Amino acid sequence: MRKSIGSALAALAVIGAGAVPALAQQRDPAYAAARASGKVGEQSDGYLGIVGNADPSTQRLVDDINIKRRAVYADKAQKNNATLEAYALSAGCTAALRTVAGEKYRAPDGTWQTRTNAAPVRDSRCPSAAAAGNDTGD
Amino acid sequence: MMHHELTAPACAATSPQDTGEGAAAMQRHRNGKRRALMAGCAILVAGLAGCVNIAAPDKPIVIELNINIRQEVIYRLAADAANTVEENADIF
Numbered sequence: 001m002r003k004s005i006g007s008a009l010a011a012l013a014v015i016g017a018g019a020v021p022a023l024a025q026q027r028d029p030a031y032a033a034a035r036a037s038g039k040v041g042e043q044s045d046g047y048l049g050i051v052g053n054a055d056p057s058t059q060r061l062v063d064d065i066n067i068k069r070r071a072v073y074a075d076k077a078q079k080n081n082a083t084l085e086a087y088a089l090s091a092g093c094t095a096a097l098r099t100v101a102g103e104k105y106r107a108p109d110g111t112w113q114t115r116t117n118a119a120p121v122r123d124s125r126c127p128s129a130a131a132a133g134n135d136t137g138d
Numbered sequence: 139m140m141h142h143e144l145t146a147p148a149c150a151a152t153s154p155q156d157t158g159e160g161a162a163a164m165q166r167h168r169n170g171k172r173r174a175l176m177a178g179c180a181i182l183v184a185g186l187a188g189c190v191n192i193a194a195p196d197k198p199i200v201i202e203l204n205i206n207i208r209q210e211v212i213y214r215l216a217a218d219a220a221n222t223v224e225e226n227a228d229i230f
Contacts, residue, residue: 025227068229076222082215086207090219093212095230098223125209127216 030061041104041112042095044123046073046088051104051112093126 027035034040039058043049047066050058069091070084077087099105099115107113107121223230 025225027228065229069226072222072226072229076218080215080218082211083207086211087215087219089207090212090215091223091230093216094220094223098230125207125212127213 028061030057031065034058034061035103038102038104038114041106042092042099043106044089044092044096044108045085046090046092046095049106049112089123089125093122096120096122096126 031040039051040048040062041051047069048062050062054062070088073084073088073091077084080087096105097120099120101115101117103115104112105115105120108123113121
């Protein structure tokens with residue numbers, strides 16, 4: 001009796017652990033929309049940038065997200081004995097890989113690029129997609 | 139008589155040769171304060187052999203802080219950063 005309950009609970013926990021992160025980690029709809037329309041894009045320094053002229057609501061949105069990102073970087077950098085900038089750059093490498101076709105990202109030379117199905121142009125210090133264990137491919 | 143006047147202890151727009159000669163002449167003919175001032179200028183100009191350029195460079199000085207981050211650091215953090223991005227997917 002106990003065993004079956006225990007195993008049932010364990011199974012539930014596994015399912016729960018898989019489901020909850022996906023639900024909790026949805027992008028804010030305004031952010032998702034701005035990203036899809038190409039108003040905001042990933043920068044190589046690990047922060048979001050605005051493509052072209054900034055309007056107040058987009059600026060607020062981007063500032064809010066960047067502040068949150070910075071807080072995360074500060075915390076993680078300290079845990080990893082690295083500088084905030086180094087950690088942010090490393091996260092930027094990963095974030096650039098997460099862009100989908102049609103979204104904007106900033107190439108190392110500062111120009112805004114539109115993501116295609118090809119690999120994004122990233123900072124030369126970024127590890128290659130294979131080395132980073134990028135398993136989002138086919 | 140040559141009449142050179144160095145009005146301030148800065149670089150004068152005259153050739154060092156002239157100023158040195160004029161200043162030396164003035165040392166003999168002026169007294170007290172003037173002499174000290176001229177002596178100072180003569181030493182300064184003679185030592186510098188030309189004007190000190192205090193104008194700012196025309197290109198702005200760009201300091202790239204990012205270049206100090208080495209690739210090995212990025213590699214070391216890559217795995218942890220990937221996890222962080224996944225954990226915080228709502229802001230990434």
